[in-house]
Amino acid sequence: xxxxxxxxxxxxxxxxxxxxxxxxxxxxxxxxxxxxxxxxxxxxxxxxxxxxxxxxxxxxxxxxxxxxxxxxxxxxxxxxxxxxxxxxxxxxxxxxxxxxxxxxxxxxxxxxxxxxxxxxxxxxxxxxxxxxxxxxxxxxxxxxxxxxxxxxxxxxxxxxxxxxxxxxxxxxxxxxxxxxxxxxxxxxxxxxxxxxxxxxxxxxxxxxxxxxxxxxxxxxxxxxxxxxxxxxxxxxxxxxxxxxxxxxxxxxxxxxxxxxxxxxxxxxxxxxxxxxxxxxxxxxxxxxxxxxxxxxxxxxxxxxxxxxxxxxxxxxxxxxxxxxxxxxxxxxxxxxxxxxxxxxxxxxxxxxxxxxxxxxxx
Amino acid sequence: xxxxxxxxxxxxxxxxxxxxxxxxxxxxxxxxxxxxxxxxxxxxxxxxxxxxxxxxxxxxxxxxxxxxxxxxxxxxxxxxxxxxxxxxxxxxxxxxxxxxxxxxxxxxxxxxxxxxxxxxxxxxxxxxxxxxxxxxxxxxxxxxxxxxxxxxxxxxxxxxxxxxxxxxxxxxxxxxxxxxxxxxxxxxxxxxxxxxxxxxxxxxxxxxxxxxxxxxxxxxxxxxxxxxxxxxxxxxxxxxxxxxxxxxxxxxxxxxxxxxxxxxxxxxxxxxxxxxxxxxxxxxxxxxxxxxxxxxxxxxxxxxxxxxxxxxxxxxxxxxxxxxxxxxxxxxxxxxxxxxxxxxxxxxxxxxxxxxxxxxxx
Numbered sequence: 001x002x003x004x005x006x007x008x009x010x011x012x013x014x015x016x017x018x019x020x021x022x023x024x025x026x027x028x029x030x031x032x033x034x035x036x037x038x039x040x041x042x043x044x045x046x047x048x049x050x051x052x053x054x055x056x057x058x059x060x061x062x063x064x065x066x067x068x069x070x071x072x073x074x075x076x077x078x079x080x081x082x083x084x085x086x087x088x089x090x091x092x093x094x095x096x097x098x099x100x101x102x103x104x105x106x107x108x109x110x111x112x113x114x115x116x117x118x119x120x121x122x123x124x125x126x127x128x129x130x131x132x133x134x135x136x137x138x139x140x141x142x143x144x145x146x147x148x149x150x151x152x153x154x155x156x157x158x159x160x161x162x163x164x165x166x167x168x169x170x171x172x173x174x175x176x177x178x179x180x181x182x183x184x185x186x187x188x189x190x191x192x193x194x195x196x197x198x199x200x201x202x203x204x205x206x207x208x209x210x211x212x213x214x215x216x217x218x219x220x221x222x223x224x225x226x227x228x229x230x231x232x233x234x235x236x237x238x239x240x241x242x243x244x245x246x247x248x249x250x251x252x253x254x255x256x257x258x259x260x261x262x263x264x265x266x267x268x269x270x271x272x273x274x275x276x277x278x279x280x281x282x283x284x285x286x287x288x289x290x291x292x293x294x295x296x297x298x299x300x301x302x303x304x305x306x307x308x309x310x311x312x313x314x315x316x317x318x319x320x321x322x323x324x325x326x327x328x329x330x331x332x333x334x335x336x337x338x339x340x341x342x343x344x345x346x347x348x349x350x351x352x353x354x355x356x357x358x359x360x361x362x
Numbered sequence: 363x364x365x366x367x368x369x370x371x372x373x374x375x376x377x378x379x380x381x382x383x384x385x386x387x388x389x390x391x392x393x394x395x396x397x398x399x400x401x402x403x404x405x406x407x408x409x410x411x412x413x414x415x416x417x418x419x420x421x422x423x424x425x426x427x428x429x430x431x432x433x434x435x436x437x438x439x440x441x442x443x444x445x446x447x448x449x450x451x452x453x454x455x456x457x458x459x460x461x462x463x464x465x466x467x468x469x470x471x472x473x474x475x476x477x478x479x480x481x482x483x484x485x486x487x488x489x490x491x492x493x494x495x496x497x498x499x500x501x502x503x504x505x506x507x508x509x510x511x512x513x514x515x516x517x518x519x520x521x522x523x524x525x526x527x528x529x530x531x532x533x534x535x536x537x538x539x540x541x542x543x544x545x546x547x548x549x550x551x552x553x554x555x556x557x558x559x560x561x562x563x564x565x566x567x568x569x570x571x572x573x574x575x576x577x578x579x580x581x582x583x584x585x586x587x588x589x590x591x592x593x594x595x596x597x598x599x600x601x602x603x604x605x606x607x608x609x610x611x612x613x614x615x616x617x618x619x620x621x622x623x624x625x626x627x628x629x630x631x632x633x634x635x636x637x638x639x640x641x642x643x644x645x646x647x648x649x650x651x652x653x654x655x656x657x658x659x660x661x662x663x664x665x666x667x668x669x670x671x672x673x674x675x676x677x678x679x680x681x682x683x684x685x686x687x688x689x690x691x692x693x694x695x696x697x698x699x700x701x702x703x704x705x706x707x708x709x710x711x712x713x714x715x716x717x718x719x720x721x722x723x724x
Contacts, residue, residue, distance in 0.1 A: 005382050005603060007381075007382070013378075013381070017378050017379040020553070022367065023553065055421060056416055057599070059417060059421075059579045062578060093576050093578055095576075190602065191601065191603055191604075192603075192604070192605055212454075212455060214456065214457075215455065216420070216448065217423075238419065238420075238546055240553050242378060242608075243552070314387070
């Protein structure tokens with residue numbers, strides 16, 4: 001019950017162990033097509049380029065920036081946590097001109113500030129932000145932020161690593177141009193894959209680049225030749241066949257439950273956890289309307305040795321919860337209720353374990 | 363029995379399905395340390411930076427070039443197949459000055475030509491080549507080529523994707539500075555990880571870079587903070603936990619057998635296959651001293667519909683063999699005898715299936 005990897009559904013673990021077939025086997029091509037269509041369902045998009053990148057979420061993030069940002073492009077990154085900071089680092093490394101819109105950690109990105117910034121910088125071509133900040137448990141209003149970016153004709157890059165499957169993500173309705181996620185959060189698959197989706201406008205920007213993409217491994221011009229639905233697929237790299245078996249199974253599980261029911265379950269279990277945690281005096285660091293149900297960040301009471309508590313949970317209760325990152329290190333815990341792990345039993349187990357650990361260590 | 367992914371040992375498939383634990387769990391750190399030490403055994407090196415990159419072999423290749431080559435650096439790539447060509451593409455994208463030493467496909471890299479080239483270009487700082495070209499089945503004499511590169515004070519980048527575990531690889535003895543491999547060839551693990559090793563000299567070049575590494579995901583300055591054996595590990599990206607369970611098991615299997623015995627087994631099964639294939643009139647495209655036992659490339663007889671044969675093998679015999687790539691497409695088959703798949707039974711099964719398919723389709 002940390003910030004991810006979440007507990008993996010046994011069906012996914014079992015799918016992982018199926019015999020490996022070739023990455024150019026016609027049977028595997030059929031599986032790839034199913035994965036594409038299941039990812040389109042999960043992302044709520046018709047984007048044809050909707051595929052898993054063969055590496056963790058950080059590589060999905062890099063794939064967006066390295067394909068869409070050319071040297072000199074002006075890019076606004078709205079940063080309110082660790083992963084916004086990582087986006088900014090990506091812009092720097094790819095040679096973009098970074099405009100950083102910083103927000104206090106634990107607060108959502110502020111739409112008015114974005115509007116004001118874009119009105120003063122009409123040559124910005126890309127806006128990027130994190131939908132669900134895993135470092136703080138805050139949800140930004142993606143729909144609103146996308147609307148503003150679109151008013152200024154900007155492409156939008158959206159980090160959906162922790163949101164996908166846990167709260168609403170609607171790429172087409174919100175007009176997101178490039179989105180990436182991770183397999184190991186609310187999809188409850190093993191870590192190692194990054195679902196990614198590009199709109200037609202994003203593809204157009206990619207096709208019209210003046211300079212080559214500086215990564216060969218993440219060059220979507222080449223990757224799409226392998227993932228395209230056509231008969232004639234070109235080998236690019238060896239796909240992580242078994243991990244894709246796992247993702248396929250995880251997405252089938254999501255579709256069986258249904259997106260809306262999954263979001264609902266995440267909300268209900270969050271409410272249950274919230275009531276219990278507040279009952280033992282723990283406070284959420286995020287204001288109620290912006291709390292992520294799948295990532296519950298609470299302040300650590302003074303006088304509590306937070307490392308001792310986490311160690312006791314891990315050793316005595318086999319239970320992992322997350323520590324704070326960056327400026328929140330030592331100040332918060334992050335309790336994940338993601339995907340398969342978001343259930344009633346886990347909430348009660350966690351609360352009871354936490355109570356015991358707190359009473360033993362105080 | 364294609365050019366990889368090879369058939370995965372059931373012990374590895376079973377390890378993959380173990381419950382996922384956190385990438386910051388102390389138990390996982392212990393596993394990481396074991397993987398490092400097992401990889402040092404496999405690569406025959408004491409290099410401390412010997413780790414799996416969290417993505418396929420192509421990302422391991424990119425990690426070497428993106429960390430070691432700065433814009434303007436003169437790099438010699440010796441290319442005698444598809445993967446040498448990919449190395450050259452990496453040098454171009456990272457802004458290096460490429461000097462391409464091309465050799466006919468199916469021939470090993472020529473040491474005399476490398477020597478002559480380096481003597482004419484004293485400002486070359488890096489030499490890169492492929493040890494075992496998966497596209498043609500040829501082995502280049504890595505020891506000899508490294509010795510020449512060292513005479514000119516060059517760093518050496520070595521592609522060991524198909525060699526590691528199947529033929530001798532001795533990084534320290536040969537003085538290789540950066541090597542990468544793939545999990546899915548002679549290690550018989552699932553595809554998706556790229557074992558990598560950097561020498562002290564390579565690390566020094568990395569630490570003294572004037573420009574930042576242009577990939578965040580592959581920046582070894584950051585990755586080593588997570589993989590270092592120290593108490594204080596820094597989170598970089600979420601490691602592909604279950605794939606690393608698989609690699610761990612695959613490396614234990616290799617160590618149980620012993621490197622030398624594994625090389626020996628690969629050689630013996632190759633000889634058996636060679637005798638049978640030559641018995642039915644198939645000819646190897648590589649001269650005997652340079653043939654890879656794990657990747658057997660044979661010419662397709664005139665009048666044979668090669669696609670029909672491969673389709674028949676796949677559909678009637680559940681057997682995959684590889685087609686030719688690039689200029690060898692339609693001209694050769696590539697039969698893998700890699701890792702777990704390199705055994706007597708597979709050789710006989712393959713030869714009999716091929717005989718039947720050839721007689722049915724001629």
